[in-house]
Amino acid sequence: MIIGYARVSTKDQSLDMQLDALNLAGCERIYQEKVTGAKDDREELNRALDTLREGDKFVVYKMDRLARSTIKLLKVAEQLEQQGVELISIQDNIDTTTPMGKAMFRMLSVLAELERDMIRERTKSGLEAARARGRKGGRPKKSSKKVEQALRMYKTKQFTITEITGATGVSSSTLYREIERAH
Numbered sequence: 144m145i146i147g148y149a150r151v152s153t154k155d156q157s158l159d160m161q162l163d164a165l166n167l168a169g170c171e172r173i174y175q176e177k178v179t180g181a182k183d184d185r186e187e188l189n190r191a192l193d194t195l196r197e198g199d200k201f202v203v204y205k206m207d208r209l210a211r212s213t214i215k216l217l218k219v220a221e222q223l224e225q226q227g228v229e230l231i232s233i234q235d236n237i238d239t240t241t242p243m244g245k246a247m248f249r250m251l252s253v254l255a256e257l258e259r260d261m262i263r264e265r266t267k268s269g270l271e272a273a274r275a276r277g278r279k280g281g282r283p284k285k286s287s288k289k290v291e292q293a294l295r296m297y298k299t300k301q302f303t304i305t306e307i308t309g310a311t312g313v314s315s316s317t318l319y320r321e322i323e324r325a326h
Contacts, residue, residue, distance in 0.1 A: 145200045147173035148191045150208045161204040164233050168202050181211050181259070192219070197227035205234040206248070207255045216252035285313050293318050294325065 147170030149161035154177050165173050174191035188209070195201055201223055203209045209232075210216040220239060223230050230239040235251050238244040270280055293313040296302045308315050 144172070144196070145170050145202060146191055146195055147202045148188060148209065149173060149175040149204060150185070150188070151177050152179045153177060161208065164204050165202055168231070168233055170202055192222065195223070195226055195228045200229045200231055202231045202233065204232070206232045206237070206251050207258070210252075211255060211259045213252045213256045216255065217249070220248060220252075285317055289313050290317065290321055294321055297322060 145168070147165035147168065149158045149165060151158055151161075156177065158175050158177070162173060162175065172194070174187040176185060176187035178185055191201070206216060209219060220230055224239070230248070231237065232248075232251075235247070237248050237251065239248055273280070289311045290313055293307050293311040296307045296310065297304075297318065302310075304315050304318065307313070307318060
């Protein structure tokens with residue numbers, strides 16, 4: 144059986160290009176999800192790996208769809224090899240049933256991890272540059288007047304937390320944090 148796996152990192156991205164390529168590769172079943180590759184526990188990937196049996200082919204559009212770190216890629220490849228399953232990456236033109244395919248797989252997994260580290264480094268540098276210009280990251284703080292209003296409503300014991308958060312716009316977690324500080 145030929146099993147495919149498609150993944151994009153965010154809900155806004157489209158799986159169409161990957162699904163088209165996997166269908167052209169002859170995949171009989173395709174598991175798909177919209178979740179970051181850095182996340183260790185990906186439900187659809189786990190389901191796909193659980194369905195594979197000896198002699199099956201596991202097809203991905205590109206290796207970075209499977210995992211973003213060398214360690215994770217190598218773990219998956221080792222698991223597939225132990226199961227007697229071939230790993231095929233369409234874009235990377237890799238087939239792990241051949242010695243050259245295995246070597247290329249390991250090289251590309253290192254490059255995928257390098258790319259991820261570089262993205263992380265650029266993001267960190269961008270945030271530092273923004274802070275140097277006086278910008279702050281994170282969520283904007285609620286106005287102290289709104290928080291004080293929420294606390295006053297809470298102290299009257301006439302309102303539920305839901306009513307307080309709805310009336311003031313202060314989140315329940317902020318409200319609970321402020322209640323704890325007041326004690």
